[in-house]
Amino acid sequence: MHVVAILALDKVIPFDLATPIEVFSRTPGYEVRVCGTSTVDTGTFKLQPAWGLDGLADADTIMIPGCADARAPVPADVIEALRSAAAAGTRIASICAGAFVLAATGLLDGKRATTHWVAAKAFAERFPAVVVDPDVLYVDNGQFLTSAGAAAGLDLCLHLIRRDHGSAAAADAARLSVMPLEREGGQAQFIVHPHPPTPQGSELEPVLRWMEDNVDRDLSLEDIAGHAGMSARTLNRRFREQMGTSPLQWLHLARVRRAQHLLESTSDPVELIGAQVGFGSPTAFRERFKRVVGTTPAAYRGAFRSSAQPADRV
Template sequence: MHRIAVLALPNVVAFDLATPLEVFGRVRLEDGSPPYEVRVCAPEPEVSAGAFTLRAPHGLEALTDAGTIIVPGCHDAGRGVSPDVLDALRAANARGARIASICAGAFTLAATGLLDGRRATTHWVGAARFAEMFPRVDLDPGVLYVDEGELLTSAGAAAGLDLCLHLVRRDHGSAVAAQAARLSVMPLEREGGQAQFIVPEQLPAPRGSQMEPLLIWLEESAGRDLTLDEIAARAGMSTRTLNRRFREQTGTTPLQWLHLARIRRAQHLLETTAHPVDRIGSQVGFGSPTAFRDRFKRVVGTSPQSYRRSFR
């Protein structure tokens, strides 16, 4: 039987902790037998979980023979993690254990150094802080989870369900995973990635810089068919100088920023109006329905129709 250790650290997020317990604890093979033994372990006997305190039945020794270790997020993600915990996770990785984080648990996993040079994800709210703290990790904040073989990370809260079901499918195939998904009232695969859940107003829109007047004008004019020459003329710069200064202050190009502003506006219209999708694409400045759908899918990770079904 495959042993799974769920690591409860101080101020653990109760949802993140419960997700693997419920998913793996309910899995059954065709003969009705359970393939997993799930344990909760902690560095201390009692651990705060926000509104309550839990008593973990196992200490860090449970990590020494676990085939899979799940690291839930904590409410104070980014705070220092006990060296004993980090050492235990490194040792588990060295002997071949599979380690997966849920939500902000990626902060703990990254603190071990095991994610350096690897692709990973975490909750989009903490993505900027994560990138600042762990610049050696290839952060992808737009996906629901990342599978790097024996190291896996997932995005916020419900994405932990996606990750756990993915592990079940890796271990026992789609039929067993599909049944586990039905018990969790979840699709085995959700369409799109984490990008569709990011609040539009919180997508990058730098303010307080030399470019602020231009950024405001771009947002106001996003519905027009603007060219780079027109944007440069508005800024009073050559296109080459504009591209250089714009990238220095925003991290992207004027046209990429404009496309993002258009998609942000389209998300709002999809959520709040019944306008046809093609009309919305035209309203926000795309020259053709195909161009709008392709750009929306690239930025948000799902189609405009699917986004509307989820969020209107």
């Protein structure tokens, strides 16, 4: 029997806690135990773990759910228990902000990891020795695994079942969860890409406004420089100094952001939307969109279009 120990720290996120309990409890071959140091206040209810930290010692897998305050210091006894388990070869996986707890042990140093995209910047700043990838649903380093938001924790649990018992068992678990065994794309499709910034009072403000108003045109660097009354070289240099990117990269992000809005709010064909936001061909639109968002325009529409919009007749 494979023992899955779920570490419940104070202020644990209820969904993060419930996901591994539900998935592994309903899959043959697993024994689930909830471990903690004291009564856990989730913010909506209180939980008394049946096991203390000693329940981690003989576990085969430890799951670390996220906590509401990722900035909270990790208790020394928790860090010691996780390091001891790791030294014994125990597999340790985190869900969402649980990556902060795992990283606090030093076990992720030099390794690739992920967490919820909202917390990715803070995670990278707090743990500079960890290679943060904010665009994926989960990262498997073998013994140590991390996942993005709460739903990505379910992706990770299914991945672990597939590692332990094969694809058939994982597919059964996915069906019970009414969940695809593999979701297309990564976390990037859920990241809110803000409109590219337009600094007030900047010498670039007029040209940025003009570019936003003309995203449907196939603008070249020379077109933009001509409107700005600068040489292409000068415009490129000033963009990089003030915007941190090139004029065309800024324009492409503006186009993708506009396309996301149209995909969410209209039933216009994907090819038409690509043309409306200035891409010269459907292929160029799909390639650029997938590079920024992490999934195809059609898949993005299927996931995010308002239910009030009629389905495409295709």
